[in-house]
């Protein structure tokens with residue numbers, strides 16, 4: 001049986017594993033990055049790359065960010081389009097100003113190309129990252145003061161610490177995570193690509209439509225660089241189970257039964273297979289680390305419960321994981337106590353944002369309230385400006401926690 005020995009093993013090379021590896025490379029720390037796939041590989045996703053990712057990339061390496069920015073597979077995005085259950089449509093620009101002027105607030109990028117860009121970076125330029133592709137991990141076990149990572153083909157990796165970054169609902173990670181998926185903390189997402197969708201915003205706004213009969217839950221349209229659009233629905237798992245309707249049917253009916261969307265899709269055509277995948281949503285603060293392990297990205301279950309965004313959190317957690325490991329190496333300890341600083345850093349940064357997002361579906365699940373808010377905002381440039389600031393600034397978003405804040409602004 002083949003054995004690989006390494007100090008740090010990263011299990012999974014999606015955004016969480018990739019950013020952990022890239023930050024470790026920056027700090028000159030060796031690691032082994034393992035994935036079951038050979039790259040490039042697809043990943044079912046909406047392809048929306050938010051400002052969080054750009055912020056983390058900027059901190060990682062501005063040259064890498066500029067090289068990334070020049071890639072043909074990217075579309076810069078400058079705002080967000082919402083529609084309410086009544087059909088009020090709102091276009092809200094992102095107001096974020098970046099240090100590097102040419103860098104936009106966010107992007108849209110097919111995940112196959114997005115993930116592969118960083119894989120290529122590792123293959124071509126990394127000195128400290130050993131990448132193992134096509135290795136499916138079946139079990140991770142702590143044995144005699146080591147982590148043993150067992151792959152389906154018989155390879156065993158012996159590591160002092162393991163970064164669990166293999167995405168949502170992977171059985172071998174369950175032993176380490178207290179996240180338990182149920183109908184209320186899991187969303188099911190279905191994605192396909194269409195060509196010929198009309199009325200896309202000239203500045204490539206990402207679109208979230210909160211439709212009658214779909215709320216809480218939404219339909220998204222994210223334009224692609226080749227003129228196609230990534231289109232999908234995100235619906236609470238409990239609801240899918242209750243209604244016994246396929247996600248494909250939910251998506252098709254949502255388009256057909258909404259006059260605004262039906263018009264925009266009248267000449268559109270599905271050009272890719274439908275693919276579904278669960279989204280583990282944040283529901284409460286759970287431990288993110290323990291003796292000799294860290295949970296990073298979807299393995300930790302920290303997807304934003306309102307927007308479904310997870311790539312930004314995965315990138316940010318990758319940065320904090322690498323920083324924690326750097327500290328742990330200095331302290332010669334991968335104990336639960338040493339690694340706990342990771343939980344503190346992650347929650348200090350995204351807890352506020354996640355708690356707000358956790359409350360929003362509850363507030364906006366009432367169609368009448370959603371309609372009221374959307375109509376007031378649509379009729380008021382002052383409120384539109386306020387919302388643009390809120391979308392671009394966490395301190396402003398914090399105030400949404402308090403429903404009186406809305407009411408005050410809506411009825412002023």
Ligand SMILES: Cc1cc2nc3c(=O)[nH]c(=O)nc-3n(C[C@H](O)[C@H](O)[C@H](O)COP(=O)(O)OP(=O)(O)OC[C@H]3O[C@@H](n4cnc5c(N)ncnc54)[C@H](O)[C@@H]3O)c2cc1C
Nearest residue numbers: 012014015016036046047048137166167189297298310311
């Ligand atoms: C339908 C849908 C739409 C979404 N849209 C968006 C969006 O627009 N924007 C956004 O920010 N987020 C979106 N998300 C969430 C986003 O896709 C995830 O949060 C993000 O991919 C998490 O990154 P990760 O690295 O933790 O996991 P992943 O991206 O899932 O990567 C995990 C990696 O681990 C590997 N792996 C899995 N099992 C094993 C194994 N046994 N052994 C070895 N390797 C393994 C996989 O091959 C993969 O490369 C969406 C999710 C879904 C399902």
